[in-house]
Amino acid sequence: MAEEKLPTRNENFSEWYNQLVLRAEMADYAPVRGCMVVRPYGWTLWENMQGELDRRLKETGHVNAAFPILIPLSFFEKEKEHVEGFAPELAVVTHGGGVKLEEPLAVRPTSETIIGFMYAKWIKSWRDLPVLINVWGSVLRWELRTKLFLRTAEFYWQEGHTAHATKDDALEEMYRILDIYADFAINEAAIPVIKGRKSETERFAGAQITTSIEGMMQDKRALQSATSHYFGQNFAKAFNIQYLDKNNTLQFCETTSWGLSTRMIGAIIMVHGDDQGLILPPRIAPIQAVIVPIYKNDAEKTKVMEIADRLFKELKLANIRVKMDDREEVTPGFKYNDWELRGVPLRIEIGPKDLEKGSVALARRDIPGREGKSFVPQTALASHITRLLTEIQSSMLARATTFRDANIHEPGNYDELKQIVQDGWAFAWWCESKDCEAKVKEDTKATIRNIPLDQPGGSGKCIVCGERADKKVYFAKAY
RNA sequence: CGGGGCGUGGCGCAGUCCGGCUAGCGCGCUUGCAUGGGGUGCAAGAGGUCGGAGGUUCAAAUCCUCUCGCCCCGACCA
Secondary structure: OOOOOOOOOOOOHHHHHHHHHHHOOOEEEOOOOOOEEEOHHHHHHHHHHHHHHHHHHHHOOOEEOOOOOEEEHHHHHHOHHHHHHHHHHOEEEEEEOOEEEEEEEEEOOOOHHHHHHHHHHHOOEHHHOOEEEEEEEEEEOOOOOOEOOOEOOEEEEEEEEEEEOOHHHHHHHHHHHHHHHHHHHHHOOOOOOEEEEOOHHHOOOOOOEEEEEEEEOOOOOEEEEEEEEEEEOHHHHHHOOEEEOOOOOEEEOEEEEEEEEOHHHHHHHHHHOEOOEOOOOOOOOOOOEEEEEOOOOHHHHHHHHHHHHHHHHHHHHOOOOEEEOOOOOOOHHHHHHHHHHOOOOEEEEEOHHHHHHOEEEEEEOOOOOHHHEEEEEOOOHHHHHHHHHHHHHHHHHHHHHHHHHHOEEOOOOHHHHHHHOOOOEEEEEEOOOHHHHHHHHHHHOOEEEEEEOOOOOOOEEOOOOOOEEOEEEEEEOEO
16 A cells, blocks of 8 residues: 655655645646646635635625626737737637637636626716626636646636726725735735736736735745736726716726636645645645544444544534544554645544543644654643644744745845846846846846835845846746 | 657556567555554455557567657746
């Protein structure tokens, strides 16, 4: 029954990641090129993430709705940059009901166009604004190269689309959402992300401003984990989203859109996992604690299971997502490895020795080996575990933050920058010229991840050309 | 689309260069007994027209031609 060992992170990060996803049964490859099957374990994680993000969105006045998956191809022509950006990635339906369609239909790669079309019908007056709609669904982009969760042809996400009366309102919305995403990433996924604005080169097709949260994976590459865009009146003009203001004057709306996808699952795996498998943040883990009962014979089994069942019920009552692993056909040792691979934050072992002492053995997933083990009394177990889960959550965030900060460096000159981005992030002054940005990309393959909102202030010299620079930015290789 | 690699029981592979008899191995699966606090042990068993088509040959997983599919690296990207 000896499962083959996982490849280690250092050996081959990419292979390590793939094996983790497949072996932990998060996802699998679909028969269609570049598509992914999200398996129940992975989907439960996503549902938990959805719950936490959806709550935040609803608390800030957003409502959910659904829009069609098929969009008339002509809709994409209406916004010049948008069509240029997405044309190469569109999948197009040409036939329906056995006959050739008069107008081909695009499978949505994102829904700005069809939502813009609908908003134009719905919005008439300043009283209708703002419109704050969110959509949970999936989209399809014909990616040339795919990787489970990080970039698949079809992926699951939420996309929010809002319309506002003024520029200030729309910008405020864009930043509000960025804050929600960052809060979600930090406090639910335990990923310390950096909020910032994208450079002109990197921004979304059709957007005037694109903001993102960027996280550092354990191979030190950056992952854009969510984006929030401000469109100005671009889409409003393309789709005639207009309203009459208080002075009875016709005005174009200001719109935004923003999205967070199952890519975040990939981020969680790449930020927290170790050579034993996944490590999932307790707040969103499908299973927060697993009970492994241990016994040698039926007499012991009866006694052990009695206690195990009682504790299981207690934990359930305390709203802990607990799982009883009462499989007969595998040994405890196998179960330990199995749940470690799946990233369950806490393991509870109950055996004959514990019966005598009235204790259980706990093992923290985030601290492998003896260090993470403790023996605690069965009494008040639920409250102890609740506390421990909170502690695991915060120590995961702390560890990821320490790792990130240890791998961000400030280059003193261009040569140093080239060195740094080979194995880390560089935080440096940039003059905001496209040429300097392009030069770095050409020389190193690193790009400007974002221009952080949190700026040191003052000014410096562009790390590339030496001219005056007002912004400091992160350069890194990205997924 | 360019470069590289691979298709052999459910999964992972060996065998291919140099053709040869009933195509092997590990894992998993089935059954039984033992075992059980860190990936259990032993025994027995089921399971494959070697990606597809054509050709060469007494004989093809192996050689030749064509074809289909997948993976990795690059260009594109949440």
